[in-house]
Amino acid sequence: MYRRLLLALQSATLRLDTWVNRVLPQDFNPLYYTGGLANLFLTILVVSGILIFLYYEPSLEGAYASVEFLTHHVPYGVVFRGIHRYAADAYLVAILLHLFRNWFTDRYREARDSQWLSGMFLLVVSGFAGFTGYLLVWDERSQLLTSLTTQALRSVPLIGGWLERVFLGGPGVSDTTLPRFLFLHIGPAMTLYVLLWWHYVRLRHPKIWPPAVWVLFSLGLLFILASALPAASGPPAQPGASPEGFQVDWFFLWPYVLARWTAPGWALALVVALVVYGMVIPYTLRETPEQRGLRALGQAVVVEENCTGCELCYYDCPYNAIYMVPSPYPGKSRAAANRKLLAVVVDSRCVECGICIGACPFEALELPRMLDKDVQQRIRRGAGAAAPVAS
Amino acid sequence: MAAAPERMETQPRVVGFLCDWAVRSEGLLNPDDTVVGMPHVTVIRVPCSGFVKPGWLELALRSGAAGAFVCGCPMGDCLNREGNWIMEDRIDQLRKRLSRQKVDPERIAFFAYGLHEREQFLQAVADFVDRLRGSGGKQ
Ligand code: HEM
Ligand code: SF4
Ligand code: SF4
Numbered sequence: 001m002y003r004r005l006l007l008a009l010q011s012a013t014l015r016l017d018t019w020v021n022r023v024l025p026q027d028f029n030p031l032y033y034t035g036g037l038a039n040l041f042l043t044i045l046v047v048s049g050i051l052i053f054l055y056y057e058p059s060l061e062g063a064y065a066s067v068e069f070l071t072h073h074v075p076y077g078v079v080f081r082g083i084h085r086y087a088a089d090a091y092l093v094a095i096l097l098h099l100f101r102n103w104f105t106d107r108y109r110e111a112r113d114s115q116w117l118s119g120m121f122l123l124v125v126s127g128f129a130g131f132t133g134y135l136l137v138w139d140e141r142s143q144l145l146t147s148l149t150t151q152a153l154r155s156v157p158l159i160g161g162w163l164e165r166v167f168l169g170g171p172g173v174s175d176t177t178l179p180r181f182l183f184l185h186i187g188p189a190m191t192l193y194v195l196l197w198w199h200y201v202r203l204r205h206p207k208i209w210p211p212a213v214w215v216l217f218s219l220g221l222l223f224i225l226a227s228a229l230p231a232a233s234g235p236p237a238q239p240g241a242s243p244e245g246f247q248v249d250w251f252f253l254w255p256y257v258l259a260r261w262t263a264p265g266w267a268l269a270l271v272v273a274l275v276v277y278g279m280v281i282p283y284t285l286r287e288t289p290e291q292r293g294l295r296a297l298g299q300a301v302v303v304e305e306n307c308t309g310c311e312l313c314y315y316d317c318p319y320n321a322i323y324m325v326p327s328p329y330p331g332k333s334r335a336a337a338n339r340k341l342l343a344v345v346v347d348s349r350c351v352e353c354g355i356c357i358g359a360c361p362f363e364a365l366e367l368p369r370m371l372d373k374d375v376q377q378r379i380r381r382g383a384g385a386a387a388p389v390a391s
Numbered sequence: 392m393a394a395a396p397e398r399m400e401t402q403p404r405v406v407g408f409l410c411d412w413a414v415r416s417e418g419l420l421n422p423d424d425t426v427v428g429m430p431h432v433t434v435i436r437v438p439c440s441g442f443v444k445p446g447w448l449e450l451a452l453r454s455g456a457a458g459a460f461v462c463g464c465p466m467g468d469c470l471n472r473e474g475n476w477i478m479e480d481r482i483d484q485l486r487k488r489l490s491r492q493k494v495d496p497e498r499i500a501f502f503a504y505g506l507h508e509r510e511q512f513l514q515a516v517a518d519f520v521d522r523l524r525g526s527g528g529k530q
Contacts, residue, residue: 014468014506021465026503032467107470205473295411297438316441318473353471354442358481361446367438375435378424379447382406382433383454 003285009104033210034098040215041091042192044222048084049189056136058178063138064236071232082226088130090218092251095123109282111319111351118198120278125195129188130252135181139234141247146173148259148267155265202349204320298368299350300357302343305331306364309339313356313365321349322356335362402431403457403523407516408447410440410463412470414504414512432516440464441474445485448499457523460500462512468505475503497526 020029030037055074057066070077099119102108108116135142146168153163165171169180200206209215234247248257259267288296300321314322324341331337343364345356357365363372409416416436419427426432437443440463451459461482463475479501486496500519504512 011506017465017468018505018507021505026466029465029467032465105468105470203472207472295436295438316473316477318471351471353439353474354437355439355471355474355477358441358444358478360444367442370438370442372444375447376450378433378435379406379451380454382404382424382435383451383456384404 003287006104006106006285010106013101013104028211028213030210030214031097031101033207033214034094034101036207036210037214037218038091038094038098039196039208040210040218041087041094044087044219045084045091046189048080048087049186051080052084053186056182058136058182060138060173060175060178060239063136063178064233067137067233071230078230079223079226082229082231083222084133085231086222086225088133089249089251090222092126092130095126099123103281109285111321111349112202113282114202115199116282117279118195120275122192122195122199123278124275125188125191127252129185129192132181132185132188134249134253136178136185137233138178138237140237140241141234143237143241145253145256146177147242148256148264152259152264152268155263156268202320204315204318295369297352297354297370299347299352300345300354301366301368302345303364303366304342305333305336306362307339307343308335308362308364309341309343310360310362311341311343312359312361313343316359317356318353319349319351321346321351335364403520404455405432405458405460405516405520405523406448406451406456407432407434407460407462408437408440408443409434410474411436411438413440413462413464413506414509415506419509426513426516429513429516429520432520439469439471439474440478441469441471443478443481445481448482448485449489452494452498458498458500458519460502460516460519462502462504462515465503465505495526498523 017029017031020031024030026032052070055066055070055077057063067081071081072078102116102119131145135145149167150164153167154160156163167180167184168174169176200208210218248254255267255271258270309324309327311324314324323344323346325344327336327339327342331339343356352367354367354370357367357372359365366372420434420436421427424433424435426434440461443461448459448461461478463469463478466475466479469475482499482501486499489499490496502512502515504515
């Protein structure tokens with residue numbers, strides 16, 4: 001059932017691609033660059049964030065006023081604030097497109113699970129940073145979000161009280177709270193770069209930028225949005241007040257809508273459950289490739305006596321699954337006697353694509369269940385040469 | 392189908408490689424690798440277009456095929472991220488090598504079609520065969 005659903009989703013995803021490709025040239029299809037788009041928006045966030053940081057004052061009395069000053073008195077301050085806000089939304093949309101695309105096109109399990117897991121961490125940390133950003137303004141919305149979060153954390157068994165203290169930076173909302181929030185916003189943002197290293201470590205040449213046209217288009221769109229719909233604060237937070245409604249940013253604040261309907265603890269539990277489910281997705285379908293209708297051709301194998309150590313396979317493997325190691329012993333073959341390096345396939349990274357086989361000019365790599373000599377025979381048969389020809 | 396044997400003599404033979412993830416291939420091929428309805432075209436399915444050795448394309452030409460091609464997924468959508476870009480590069484290099492050896496580089500082709508683009512794929516193959524025949528068919 002689940003499997004068939006996934007197949008249908010895959011088919012639909014690729015159908016969508018076909019439509020987009022009819023309008024745009026293939027190289028510019030943004031759905032092929034969702035990771036790059038996410039990275040682009042993250043970069044815009046960091047740059048605009050630094051500019052805002054220069055004016056921000058993390059204190060209960062000063063925070064609101066400093067954001068207002070930035071918005072109304074600093075030249076283009078309102079534009080930078082708007083860009084920071086809308087880039088965050090665009091960033092989340094890009095990540096989610098990226099997530100669903102990789103999920104539906106079967107790029108998330110087996111050798112690729114490390115990218116998926118690091119991706120889930122990226123998603124969680126990004127979502128958290130997006131939420132703490134709304135606390136920094138310290139308007140009524142920030143106040144309400146703070147109190148809902150505090151309630152949710154308090155309802156966690158055993159460590160609830162401790163979590164609350166960590167979140168608020170003290171036993172209650174105090175002078176140390178906003179510096180803590182500022183850290184909880186910028187700290188996760190920096191953590192993203194550590195996680196991105198993990199995300200990319202098994203990818204050779206990750207496409208971290210979309211085509212230039214899309215960079216310009218996205219920047220332009222953000223400028224227009226930020227100018228046309230200026231980002232604004234709500235009424236300032238009042239000590240002791242308990243505001244009721246708030247303007248929802250559906251991308252980051254949806255758990256809080258839920259928290260308002262039910263108990264905050266339930267919203268927290270739901271978010272945790274979703275994240276945990278996301279992390280086990282790669283391990284939910286325990287099927288062999290044959291059951292999935294794939295031809296499992298086996299991981300690439302190096303034919304030791306033919307390898308000359310030319311490194312071509314190492315440059316082409318998209319998953320960094322090939323390591324060049326010092327040739328361990330004087331081999332018996334000529335190739336082995338003259339080489340300095342030997343190619344080694346790291347099984348846990350190999351996705352069985354065979355790209356390294358196409359790269360190797362010395363017949364030193366094979367997919368175990370689709371051997372070079374069998375392919376050659378089929379080629380000769382197809383080309384009309386009945387008997388094998390000497391090559 | 393009865394007329395196939397005679398037709399085959401007039402149609403240039405072509406050997407192609409088709410990525411498992413590209414065009415949907417149920418019912419596309421006969422058990423002997425030939426394309427249903429195109430007995431002169433052999434298509435070998437591969438796990439990724441990047442699996443194809445340029446040497447195999449040369450082998451096809453040397454063994455009597457008029458042309459050889461590789462078909463991968465749309466550019467940007469390679470399941471293995473880079474397979475079709477890498478293959479496109481390799482084919483460019485192979486073409487240059489062939490023209491230095493006075494072999495017509497137009498005998499090698501690269502296509503990129505997705506799961507839902509079988510019609511377009513078959514059309515592209517038919518056009519390729521036509522082009523080969525136009526340029527003198529077999530060698
Ligand atoms: C900060 C957010 C993220 C950024 C900037 C990002 C960026 C990227 C980039 C640039 C690639 C390489 C794409 C390529 O070259 O083909 C990639 C691959 C991948 N990403 Fe992300 N990503 C992010 C979040 C996520 C999330 C949330 C998930 C899913 C949980 C995810 C899952 C994956 C997977 C599975 C791959 C491997 C794709 C493959 O093997 O073909 N990423 N990511
Ligand atoms: S088959 Fe070769 S190119 Fe593909 S992942 Fe494995 S080692 Fe890398
Ligand atoms: S391409 Fe072939 S010969 Fe060169 S290092 Fe890799 S396995 Fe060895």
